[in-house]
Amino acid sequence: xxxxxxxxxxxxxxxxPRLPADLDGCVAVLAPVHAHSGCxxxxxxxxxxxxxxxxxxxxWVAELDGRVVGHVGLCGxxxxxxxxxxxxxxxxPAVISRLYxxxxxxxxxxxxxxxxxxxxxxxxxDLHPVLDVVATDPAASFYERLGRRLLGTADQRWGxxxxxxxxxxxARSTTARATE
Numbered sequence: 610x611x612x613x614x615x616x617x618x619x620x621x622x623x624x625x626p627r628l629p630a631d632l633d634g635c636v637a638v639l640a641p642v643h644a645h646s647g648c649x650x651x652x653x654x655x656x657x658x659x660x661x662x663x664x665x666x667x668x669w670v671a672e673l674d675g676r677v678v679g680h681v682g683l684c685g686x687x688x689x690x691x692x693x694x695x696x697x698x699x700x701x702p703a704v705i706s707r708l709y710x711x712x713x714x715x716x717x718x719x720x721x722x723x724x725x726x727x728x729x730x731x732x733x734x735d736l737h738p739v740l741d742v743v744a745t746d747p748a749a750s751f752y753e754r755l756g757r758r759l760l761g762t763a764d765q766r767w768g769x770x771x772x773x774x775x776x777x778x779x780a781r782s783t784t785a786r787a788t789e
Contacts, residue, residue, distance in 0.1 A: 634677035678714035703736035
């Protein structure tokens with residue numbers, strides 16, 4: 610699955626563009642992530658299409674020792690994207706989505722590396738990266754530790770009889786980062 614025969618140095622994540630051949634590895638990692646942390650909340654019946662939504666602009670995988678251990682996607686904002694709707698900046702938003710890391714790979718900087726790649730790609734497209742997370746998900750503290758700005762909390766309908774509370778975040782602006 611690697612594009613580099615040497616793979617990643619032991620213990621250090623390597624983030625690269627997701628290839629079609631990576632989908633099986635991404636799907637395989639998704640099952641233990643869901644079992645470990647309940648992410649995604651509703652495990653998709655068809656994970657490969659779920660990882661490739663229509664608004665997908667780009668996707669990346671993270672590898673440790675040549676094995677896929679994480680995934681992130683960057684999507685164009687759509688009308689139902691809560692974080693994008695809360696974004697009040699001058700730059701159009703892009704939504705970071707489908708970010709997950711295998712339980713055994715956590716603590717190696719994989720999530721931060723994936724998030725940084727998606728943020729950089731959004732900025733390279735003159736888009737501002739935003740994301741949402743279920744309000745009760747411990748991942749919210751991960752985003753806050755990495756300096757994401759809380760845009761607010763909003764409810765989203767996930768079916769006719771289900772509403773979920775989401776915490777919505779945006780990356781700090783590049784001008785704010787330059788003065789911090």
